[in-house]
């Protein structure tokens with residue numbers, strides 16, 4: 001090692017002084033964690049899946065159009081003509097199922113280890129919201145290919161949402177954007193799927209992770225507890 | 226588990242190396258396909274060349290620039306789009322013909338023949354072209370483009386080359 005800092009080190013030092021990079025690194029990555037096991041990686045796995053869904057989803061919108069006359073054809077186009085379209089859609093398709101699975105497993109591990117208790121109640125509550133929103137992503141995304149399966153799944157889904165007394169019919173109407181499933185349903189599901197729910201989730205994930213870092217990871221429960 | 230030998234790789238350094246390697250492979254593995262995904266339709270060459278029938282020669286009075294329009298449908302992704310073309314046909318004799326594209330050589334608006342001034346005039350930035358296609362005034366950098374043609378059994382064909 002030479003005493004004189006290299007140019008890169010000088011540049012890093014300059015940036016670090018202004019941005020506090022090494023503090024961020026220390027707080028986020030060098031934080032103390034108890035001796036944990038593989039179950040503790042489920043949240044990070046979910047975060048990874050969410051990131052993949054965001055990236056592939058953004059790229060799907062390059063060709064996908066949310067209108068009844070073109071939605072189906074545009075999905076076919078992605079699958080058959082666009083190079084690596086099958087890969088981008090494939091990752092998004094399977095990633096969606098894996099995400100539901102991993103969010104759920106993450107939740108189970110938090111539940112069984114009692115990690116939701118004081119002082120992590122809010123982390124849990126935000127997690128519950130994230131779970132519901134993840135399901136919402138699945139529900140709204142399912143309609144977008146506009147094929148028979150999508151159409152009938154949404155028919156059934158919005159019908160189920162209408163089962164509560166009194167407000168039920170209203171819920172169905174609002175979800176569908178009217179009496180029946182139409183162009184309006186497709187475009188509002190699209191909007192929910194690519195903007196409203198993901199933006200909300202990103203925000204909640206940020207708070208969730210802030211709390212995880214601020215409070216620290218819980219110890220695995222021990223026998224004498 | 227501390228390493229005393231300086232040549233030993235610490236657990237932390239090992240994870241750093243493996244982590245950045247796996248990360249790079251995954252990043253490239255997804256990143257490169259994504260570039261290709263975004264770019265590929267733009268690089269697709271369509272069209273090629275076609276002979277467009279423009280009707281019998283008699284349709285075009287000698288010495289009078291006459292507009293002939295036609296549309297071609299093309300597939301763009303999931304949609305068929307029809308694109309309209311216009312050419313000005315000037316018949317000088319039974320064998321000698323000029324076929325001008327009506328696309329302005331400035332910024333691709335469509336020029337129109339004005340009988341009173343005997344000029345092609347572009348409505349966008351007022352380029353003027355002579356009957357010979359030469360630029361008379363305005364911002365156009367070069368004369369009007371011409372199409373190849375052929376005459377078979379008294380029918381005029383225009384050679385459309387694209388791509």
Ligand code: HEM
Pocket residue numbers: 039040041042043044046047050103104106107110115116120123124125126127128129130131134205208212216217218219
């Ligand atoms: C988009 C979905 C989610 C993401 C990206 C996410 C991410 C994370 C990450 C990275 C951690 C760090 C520790 C670990 O991985 O176990 C964590 C912890 C935690 N998560 Fe989630 N999570 C999500 C959904 C949920 C859900 C559905 C719940 C429960 C309803 C939940 C409750 C918690 C709690 C209570 C902790 C603290 C655990 C502890 O300190 O041991 N999270 N989350």
Ligand code: FES
Pocket residue numbers: 329330331332333334347348349350351352363364365
């Ligand atoms: S486009 Fe014709 S003059 Fe500019």
